Amino acid sequence: MSSISTNLGDPNDGHGHGHGGHAHSHNPFLAHHFDTPEQQFTTGKLGMWVFLGTELLMFGGLFCAYAVYRHNHPEVFMYAHTYLDKWWGAVNTVVLLVSSFTMAWGVRAAQLGQKGLLCVLLVLTLLGGAGFMVIKGIEYKAKWEHHLFPGRLNVYNKDYAGPEKPGEAHDTHGAAGVSHGAAAAQGHDHAHDTGVAGKPVVEHANLATGAEAAPRSEGAETAPQAPKPGEHAEVAAMAKPVDGPKIPVSFFDPNSLGAASDAAKIVPKSGGPAGLAASEAAHGHAAHMAYGDLPARDKVRVNTFFSIYFMMTGLHGVHVVVGMGLIAWILIKGATGIFGPSYYTPVDLVGLYWHLVDLIWIFLFPLLYLIH
Amino acid sequence: MSAITTPNQFDVPAKGNEPHGHNYLNHSKGILSWMFTLDHKRIGLMYMALVLFAFFLGGTFAMLLRTELIAEGPTLLADKTQAWNLYNHMFSLHGAVMVFLFIIPAVPAILGNFILPMQLGAKDVAFPRLNLLSLYVYAAGAAFFLYVLLSGVINAWTGYTMPGGFGLDTGWTFYTPYSSSKSMSSVIPATGGAFILGFSSILTGVNFIASIHTLRPKGMGWFDMPLFLWGLYATSIIQILATPVLAITLMLLIAERAMGIGIFDPALGGDPVLYQHFFWFYSHPAVYIMILPAMGVISEIISTFSRRHIFGYTFIAYSSIAIALLGFLVWGHHMFTSGQSALTNVAFSLITFSVAIPSAIKVFNWVTTMYKGSIRLETPMLYGIGFIWMFSIGGLTGIFLAALSVDIHMHDTYFVVAHFHYVMVGSMLFAFIGGMNYWFPKMFGKMYNERVAAFAAILLFIGFNLTFFIQFVAGSHGMPRRYANYPVQFVSHHYWSTIGAYIMGLSLVIVLFNWVAALLNGKKAPANPWGSNTLEWQSASPPPHDNFPTTPVVTDPYDLDRWRYVSDDEGWVLTDEAKAAIAAGTARTGQLH
Structure with a gap:
């Protein structure tokens, strides 16, 4: 305890003392099974x-x-x-x-x-x-x-059963979602570059796009979507014929899962699928893509x-x-x-x-x- | 009493035989002095109580499931609907309890905790408080498994399902997606328990690595250490590098089951084979967590009871490290049939073959140590020889399974079951019981009944081989594992296997009763009953609270000529030459290699 009070009183004194004779004198911090500090x-x-x-x-x-x-x-x-x-x-x-x-x-x-x-x-x-x-x-x-929490709380999860059904997301976000969706689809990078303030807009836009497209994966046969205005509709139209029918299969098709099919996993790094290439051509930017641009087997994996x-x-x-x-x-x-x-x-x-x-x-x- | 007349600082303490001498057992009294002790020896004993209880539970499950298999058709565990669910629960609990609660902690946490600081001539492990923490973490993990067991029992009797599910029916591997989305059993409590037990294992590993690095006494270089310490060091490397991966895997599995995060469940876009990669990245090295410390025990026993310096010290030491490192590169051999690419399979197969090299180096060196030795067939040595025999069988059948084409046939058959039981039980359990018998006099200061112990060892050897050798035959004929029933051509295989299991159970009961009898009525043990030269034998039996009155002088741990036999009561004492060398300061031979 004496060294504690020394340190309390005057740090410099404690300093000198420590360098001096502490190693072999009684050190209150030295456990009994060690020889030296x-x-x-x-x-x-x-x-x-x-x-x-x-x-x-x-x-x-x-x-x-x-x-x-x-x-x-x-x-x-x-x-x-x-x-x-x-x-x-x-x-x-x-x-x-x-x-x-x-x-x-x-x-x-x-x-x-x-x-x-x-x-x-x-x-x-x-x-x-x-x-x-x-x-x-x-x-x-x-x-x-x-609704982007992990697991069943994620709107992209197959088992999602949250209060806001993916189908309703469009209505909830309403015109804002659609209009921002168009803005986002045309100028994603611009929306991002506007910084923190611009971010929520992009999130809404993406959610609207994603949430509308997501139910199509399961509900395409029973509930055809209403036509969407502008760019958004184009994405939807592009996605629907190509991806719609395949997705229910991909949930259960072992070929699309895991190691069962190595070929299915290999995705070209450059060029990309048709949707990505198109958006790249249209906007000159490949970094941001819409839900509709995702390959069918990836649409079920966004929650991952x-x-x-x-x-x-x-x-x-x-x-x-x-x-x-x-x-x-x-x-x-x-x-x-x-x-x-x-x-x-x-x-x-x-x-x-x-x-x-x-x-x-x-x-x-x-x-x-x-x-x- | 004639040999030691004037005790001095370098003598074996003459008070070693004193019944009421001051030692770690009577250093302080009361339950709290045990629960809050920082003494590695007491912590080792408390580990012993918990781990042996877990072993009893796991063994009981084994007896029950072997009883179910004693005859064709439903015998014991088929429930009213003939759904065999109880059997599934039984083999899952057997595997999980044995692996996580018994085999992994047994040698490091009991024998390692007790012996490691003493072989270092140290007063304690590097972090005594972490050591105590690891004990309580172990107890907490064990409590989770008790909950799993309780939930199963309650459900079987009353039909009530406790939160989390009932019992455990996934196998000890918790493979997805069955464990994550289908099983009704207590997967989350069980994996939570294994998660917690992992931290106990990590803390022990950190402690041992730091201890071996920094607490070695003057004169003990790395290659002057007893080989048991090399075994524990290699084990600790695996414990700290592999166990965290199991922790994160089980955490992902718990999240998968609780929330459906879709990492492992194919229905949610996940990859079940990724789970298997993660799981075996830990669980294959875990096999070496089980066997490496056991090999360390055997190195001590073989040298001591052959009265010969260990042969090929450096090779045995390096082969421990080699096994530990190679062990990280072979996990894929559990997944030859899981859809890996052919190239991956070939790579894993080749590396798996190469593990045979350091393993064989050890076996050859043990056998060479025995060659022309004056072998004493006392109980620890019986276990040591049994270990070499059965580790050879277990290791060589591992080569069968590493061969890709053979494994396709053998995968998930009783051949695999027999193979890993030869390593985990025939080898690891034999080393554990052998080590317990070897260090029992040091731990408790009492001698057990040698004839009863030797009888139990031989009976255990017979029972074990009867149980598992025939499973090689059944497996190669196509008997799949994890099945509660079987075609009629396997009736005799299973019958004799079950009889062997009963013999094993009986011999283990004899072992336990012999220990208890020794604790109650055993003869007083001398400080060095076997004539071994590692440092723990240079302290009293049982050791004092601080292990050594003065730091012992370090010599070649296998220089057995320094000791001479006096009598059963006094055991072995230092020769006059050895004492003179210590007094003259020339004791350190350092001629290991």
């Missing part, structure tokens, strides 16, 4: 790195699922990622990067025994984590409102993108929350002034964990938001 620190750091390795492998499973589905169904990713708001994603990336910086600085402050600075930096890091989660919440809320998106960002969000808990813990410990040159292991290890959380997001952001 250095051995204890090395052990803790090694253990943390090994644990971070397991974290990477855990996310690795999700990255692998992502790679498999994106490789097998590139159009799904091209189409569905337009629902994500890359501006919020970019803001979140900056927020997390800055919080990583304050965390790294905090480790330095702990090493130097600068209690006040450490606390300020940890609070800033916590705020960064909280800001990230709030922005993530805003994004999730938009997905919730547009959202499943992967939510599993990846959800697991990452859990890690952010855990990291915030850890940072709060070392903030409370740090406020008592126990960290200094002779003992800063917890700050260092939590810092490593926080950097990993940041690093994973740096991979998630382009993979999910910036698909071209």
Whole structure:
């Protein structure tokens, strides 16, 4: 306890003391099964790195699922990622990067025994984590409102039974949906480039297009669609004769599923299907496509993108929350002034964990938001 | 008592035989002193209680399903509608409980926890609190499986279905889409339990890796370690690299079942073969989580009871690492019939063949260690020799299954069942019980009845081979696995297999009762009853709370000439030359290779 009060009283004194005779005098932080503080620190750091390795492998499973589905169904990713708001994603990336910086600085402050600075930096890091989660919440809320949650809550899911039936989506969104749909179909890239404010429009437009086309996959025989105005109708007309009859089959046709048919999986990377080529010719831009442009076998897989998106960002969000808990813990410990040159292991290890959380997001952001 | 008259710092503690000496068991009293202990030895014992209970449950399921198969037609487990559902639940629970709750934690969590720090001459593992946490995480995962079991029992008796479903009828592999959308059983509680158990396994792995890296004493380089530590190190590599993939797989499966996210379910656009890839990416390396520590145990036993320095130390050490790394590249051999491309099949087949190389290196080195040794057929050695015998059979039949054309015929038959039971039970279980007998005196300071233990070992060997060798024959004749009934030509196969299972059950009961009897009435164990030179034998039996009064002097762990036999009561003590070398500071031989 004497060293604690020393550190509390005068960080510089604690510094000198730590470098001096701490290693062999009684150290309250040295566990009985270690010979030296250095051995204890090395052990803790090694253990943390090994644990971070397991974290990477855990996310690795999700990255692998992502790679498999994106490789097998590139159009799904091209189409569905337009629902994500890359501006919020970019803001979140900056927020997390800055919080990583304050965390790294905090480790330095702990090493130097600068209690006040450490606390300020940890609070800033916590705020960064909280800001990230709030922005993530805003994004999730938009997905919730547009019935894009994973599983049966996703409007593209075969078993979707939400309050807003896909058929009604058109009525609900009404004229706005149609008119924006036309605008979006003609100038997707323009709508995107207008930034955050323009984004909800695009989401509505896509939803309207998608939601109208989606029921056609199952209801084409029984409920023929009314003609749509403008570009939208053209998309519908293009989709209907080609894709309509096939889709019910593709739900149950083993040839369209999994490894049963390798040939069915192979999709040309360049040129693309007729729909994509047409839209490319019309707009000079291949990045954004309409639901109708999707190959028939991909129309049932749009929900898969959202499943992967939510599993990846959800697991990452859990890690952010855990990291915030850890940072709060070392903030409370740090406020008592126990960290200094002779003992800063917890700050260092939590810092490593926080950097990993940041690093994973740096991979998630382009993979999910910036698909071209 | 004549050998040691003046105990000093390098002697085996003379108090080792004292019944009331200060040791880790009586270091502190009360239930709380156990529940919150950070002592790796006590944590190992608590693991032992839980894991052996899981083994009892899994064994009971095995007995029930073998009883169903004793005769053709419905015997025990067919329900009123003759739907055989109970049989499906029984083999699923048998597999899941045995794999996740028994085989994977048994050697690392019980023997590893107890012995690893002692073989390092250390006072504890690197992270004692994580170690305790892993125990409680294990208990939480086990509770999920108890819930699954309870839900099945309640449903069978009352027809009431508890939240989550009843029982488990998916097999231990939880293959989609049956598990994700069709099964009525408690898939989410069971996979949730396996998910949690995975973290227990990861924490143990992190702990062991950090311990071996940083807690080795002065003078113990990597190639001065006992081979049991190499086995545990290789195991830990797999635990930390493969288990997280299982975790994410089971999480996706739970989400698939709960929400229908469409990753694995083909009806939703998912890919069921992707599930199999994910699952076996963990579960094939998991086979090596089971066998590698067992091989480490066998290396210790074979050397000690042959009174010979282990032959080919470096090869055995490296082959452990080789098996661990190759084990990551062979998962596809579980899926030869799942529609992989022919090229993938060939690649996985070839790499699978190559696993035979490090495995054979180990077997040859063990046999060479025994060659011209003065072999003592005490109980641990009986298990050790049984291990070599049955691991050879299990390994060689693995070569059959790695061959693509043969596997098409053998896939999902009793041949596969027999093959992996020879590895998991014939090898791993034998190493586990052999290791338990080997370290029992160290753990409890008591000797078990040698004749009863040897009898049980031989009976277990007979029962095991009777149960499973005939399954090779049945399988090669086309008897498929997981079936509750069978055509008449398999009647005698199944009859004798079930008789063998009963013999196994009986011998395991004898093993258990022998241990309990030893705990109650056993003779006091000497510090070193076998004359082994690894560091744990240089502490008292049972060891004191901090393992060693002073850090022991590190020597070649297989330099058995440093010890001489005194009597059954005193066991083996250091020779005068060894003591003189320690006193002169020249004890470290370091002549391993």
